[in-house]
Amino acid sequence: MTSTAPPARPRDDGAAPARNTTSASRDRSQRPLRPVLVVLVLGLGGTLLLGLSFGSARIPLTEVWGILLADVIPGLGQQDVSAMRQAIVIESRLPRVLLSMVVGACLAVAGAVAQAVTRNPLADPYLLGVSAGAGFGVVTVVVLGFGVGAVGAYTLPLAAFLGALVPLLLVLLLSGAGRDATMLILLGVAVGQIFQALITFALLVIADDHEIAGVLHWQAGGFGDARWGFLPAPTLSLVLVATVVILGARWLNLLQVGDEGAGALGMNVQRFRLLMLVAVSLLTGTAVAVAGGIGFIGLIVPHAAVFLVGSNARRSIPVAALVGALALALADLVARALTPATEFPVGVVTALVGAPVFVYMLYRRRRKM
């Protein structure tokens, strides 16, 4: 994860003394970054503990701690717990909380980058049709029966990931490797619609009730099948993309002045944008593969990050990653706590909680304008 705190630097060095200005956004970009990061990391720690402690099986807290202690320091902690409960805590809950954090961070960073390179506050990680493509990958397995069980529990994630790449490649091919940004996004929307139509067709015409339920479940998103094996791919892509993005934060900031301005300053805007959108799709593809279609994190968290620390990408992207991790892990906690016997789709939680928060943020901003 992106835990290295980048130096706190004001967005525009040498601008008018920020302390005297009344602009809220400028205040935020002057706000020291470290306390924000500390609070977020502490929040993640707390959420990890909560996520390990609660689930649909009621395991007494002392037992959970005993299991964890025994796992960290062999010989210590509770020794007489059943293998079952040990598996629930160590093999299921622990990777689950970590996975929800990694996926949350992936989606938030992807959303932040997508919004920056398109200069569109409504852009989300799925803008190049990744979500619909991944959904179609799942449909080919669940409904059409291609490659069922080929790689066991990894079949659906793999199908989703491969499916996610198809619209991306199509869009890049059709747009002439992304020379025109608007063209790229419009193609993304169009290709996404085609795959969505194919999904609807497969569900309504070919699938039976049971298969429809399976695909809808996947689309609603969730971490009920989390395991250690799901963690490496999204973690790797997160580390890779986050590093590239933070190193390239200067260019992301530069894009805020517009394509022409950035070009005049010597930047290859088209190539940079293409690289960033490919990065977004890879990030989203790995996230969608293990978690299904989770909405709203990628749309709303980047705005929350800007709200917290201002719009300098060097500050807002790491904060977005941490806020995304925290938000999705908490949403998954709610999803598990809401209905003890079963799992509530986490995508429903993120939308139900995320949308009102989004509205509130917009309302606050309007009042300040």
Added chain:
Amino acid sequence: MPPTPAMRLLSPALAALLLASACQSRATENDADPAIEVTSCDRTQILDEPPERIVSLNTQVTETLIDLGVDDRIVGIGWERYDHPEQYTDAYSALNGLADTHPTLEQILEVEPDLVIGGQSSSFDPQEGRSREDLESHGIATYLFAEGCPDGDLELEEVIADFERLGTVLGIEDTAEEFAADMSTDLEAVEDQLAAADVEPVPTFFYRSGERTASTNNSDGIRQMIPDLAGTRNVFAELDDRVAEVSWEQVGENDPEAIVIFEMGSDDGTIDDKINFLKEQPIAQHTEAVQEERFASVSLRELYQGPRMVGAAQRLAEDLHPEAFA
């Protein structure tokens, strides 16, 4: 004769009138060919004579009709392309398939049936324009298997009685009675054999499908009747919904000693795929059932009200309690 619009409007009233006077008319007029009055799932139909043109909406209905020897009266079936069990493939090949799933109202009307038989409540889905009322308004009688009645819970006796009732509708009382009696005898034999070996019902997890969560059944309805008879106890019997998603943590906490895997008739994986999944699922792999590899499988279609129930009961009992059949 196709019903005129006026007849269609009148027919509900007419039916009520007929119903009210049915006993009376039979007694007073001394009709040589009395009307058949039959009530299935709270809807009463009056037939002048045993139906000769039947549409069967579901596979278990079709298979029942084949076993009853009236498949020559079938003019159309739904779910035509399912993998049919071997003993029925010949009979199926002679039948007129209307649709891969449920036929539409138009497809049904086209073959001009006088009786449409459904196996489940979804067979007569009003949203697809195929409700019993819709069909009856076209002058077509309907019969719904006891399994499809809204009130759900079923005892074996009711199922047996339902087959006998179907025999009355079709005018083959004796054949149907024999069919029902054989089924009853065979199922009781399974029960008796388990009882003779002092078999306790084994705590069982019924796994339909699902990776993120596990789809399972509660113990309502006919789906549980056969497995229970074969010596299982559903660990999720008390769930509110007939089909519900449970978390793997819940599966682990209930620690089932056996797992019955449903073959859903879908493309989402074979029994072996599902067993392999359970063996590597972080929590499920630690259940006693998976550790001891005490698996059995059953097709959802075998548990529907139909002749395949018998084979399913025998197989489940033998797979889960081999000691009783040694």
